[in-house]
Amino acid sequence: MPVSTDQTRDRLAGVLTEPLAASGLDVEAIDLTPAGKRRLLRVAVDKDGGVTLDDIAEATREVSRILDETDVMGEQPYTLEVSSRGADRPLTEPRHWRRNVGRLVTVTLADKASVTGRIIESDDTRAVLDVDGTSTEVGYGDVKKAKIQIEFNRKES
Template identity: 65%
Template sequence: MSSVRQDAVRERIETELLAPLSALELDVEAVEITPAGKRRILRIAVDKDGGVTLDDVADATREISRVLDESDAMGEQPYTLEVTSRGVDRPLVLPRHWRRNVDRLVKVTTTDGETVEGRIVSSDETAAGIDVSGTIREIAYADVGRALVQVEFNRPGSKEA
């Protein structure tokens, strides 16, 4: 499948899933189609405020299967559907990603190459406040080249800490 056609299929699937998943209070974060022999793997990542539970993934899987069964978006070639949560390895790109990760440690590389690591303390539609060693630094999303949540095993404020 050409990359242009694959992009069109991804966009169509995302569009078709928008309303049904919104009804479940879920956002589509990513749609990936990967060849796997004679089949394809359709991987869809979902997220919501407060995080995604296993029940949310199960509900999303049922709804996505229903929508795709009624659609011809995936064509005739067989595929395997995988529904997952967004995961910490995905970059923070949208304001909702920042909002959902307040209190998490983040590593930001700005568009001018500077690296900043700190805890997200606030976010709005245009910028996030990051606590860098006790100083709050406001970083506009337009100035972010890449931002990733850092994995913490003993996060302050967590039950295990």
């Protein structure tokens, strides 16, 4: 019986998470999609302070080594892409909030209210936003969706 994409993704997470964590990297996403006769494997990584091109190169070598040493990808050919988490991914973990302190975020709350503010601090359970000069606490359990807003002309204060 063929292995499903979800099963392969789970197996990939199992074999990649620990070795990349040993390099100081968090596996943020694993996407596996068909691409003609091949598959496209995308692995997104991140770390405190952000990832550099050297981090991506090291992660690519490590992922490639692991995939060569295991049968997790099976026999079908694939293309590997390793990248940073990217600014467009939603904030879903406390570490995402911590890594984005100082950035502007739009948050949709469970009660459907929306708030936009700058993250001024965060911990394991909540973040504090500066919303038009007022500190607003947002518990992660109340967040339905949160995305960083890209600021092209932000003046550093």
